[in-house]
Amino acid sequence: MAGKLAGRVAFITGVARGQGRAHTVRLAQEGADIIGVDICEDYPHMTYPNASEEDLRETARLVEELDRRIIARKADVRDFAQLKRAFDEGYGEFGRLDVIIANAGIIRLGPEQDFLAEWHEVIDTNLTGVFHTVRAALPALRAGGRGGSIVITSSSAGLKGTGSSKASSQAYAAAKRGLVGYMQVLANDLAKESIRVNTIHPTGVATGMVMNEAMERAAAAPGSDLASMQNALPIQILQPEDIANAVAWLVSDEAYYVTGVQLPLDTGFSVR
Numbered sequence: 001m002a003g004k005l006a007g008r009v010a011f012i013t014g015v016a017r018g019q020g021r022a023h024t025v026r027l028a029q030e031g032a033d034i035i036g037v038d039i040c041e042d043y044p045h046m047t048y049p050n051a052s053e054e055d056l057r058e059t060a061r062l063v064e065e066l067d068r069r070i071i072a073r074k075a076d077v078r079d080f081a082q083l084k085r086a087f088d089e090g091y092g093e094f095g096r097l098d099v100i101i102a103n104a105g106i107i108r109l110g111p112e113q114d115f116l117a118e119w120h121e122v123i124d125t126n127l128t129g130v131f132h133t134v135r136a137a138l139p140a141l142r143a144g145g146r147g148g149s150i151v152i153t154s155s156s157a158g159l160k161g162t163g164s165s166k167a168s169s170q171a172y173a174a175a176k177r178g179l180v181g182y183m184q185v186l187a188n189d190l191a192k193e194s195i196r197v198n199t200i201h202p203t204g205v206a207t208g209m210v211m212n213e214a215m216e217r218a219a220a221a222p223g224s225d226l227a228s229m230q231n232a233l234p235i236q237i238l239q240p241e242d243i244a245n246a247v248a249w250l251v252s253d254e255a256y257y258v259t260g261v262q263l264p265l266d267t268g269f270s271v272r
Contacts, residue, residue, distance in 0.1 A: 002031060205237065206240065
């Protein structure tokens with residue numbers, strides 16, 4: 001398949017639905033093969049359902065329909081050994097790696113119940129899970145000697161925090177802002193090897209994290225934390241494909257000069 005990423009391989013987390021699936025399909029459209037993982041289980045302290053193993057199989061089907069290859073495995077980014085096994089299986093099949101997209105993330109919606117557990121689930125997934133993702137795959141990326149691209153999914157919350165008394169929301173903002181510092185350290189360290197590292201910062205995106213009953217209840221609650229989250233452009237919500245289009249450019253040779261950047265994909269949220 002001809003395309004900007006023909007012959008390349010990408011490792012992507014959270015691929016079973018939402019932005020992860022959109023990244024997977026978009027990069028496959030550009031000719032990439034995929035190593036993809038997703039937890040495919042619900043978290044004990046989150047309030048909306050995660051993707052299922054059936055969702056993961058559907059992502060694989062969509063890639064194969066494009067005549068690209070995918071190794072799609074169930075793995076939890078909080079468990080480094082499990083994640084590394086899944087990556088190694090894919091790397092063993094494809095023999096190369098060019099792109100890492102650390103995308104998996106969660107947040108609790110609604111009233112706080114167990115502030116310590118809710119804090120740790122979010123930090124362990126959204127921050128430590130990204131560290132695990134990069135550590136699992138970076139040796140293979142460096143071994144290729146061809147450079148490469150790492151994209152880390154942060155959030156508009158990683159650029160601009162909004163008020164909340166809830167541990168999960170606080171952890172979400174802390175993790176997403178922490179990813180910026182982590183990205184900058186990596187960008188400086190890996191630049192000499194032509195490995196580019198950037199964060200993306202989406203506003204609200206129509207994914208399973210947002211389009212669910214828990215979000216509807218949280219938004220309708222008196223004094224909702226969500227009331228202050230307004231976009232500047234007259235766009236209520238973005239689609240996963242909007243983010244994937246930007247990522248496909250960012251990991252391509254067209255963006256060969258872009259590293260260390262916090263790229264807002266936020267319809268002007270951060271300038272309000």
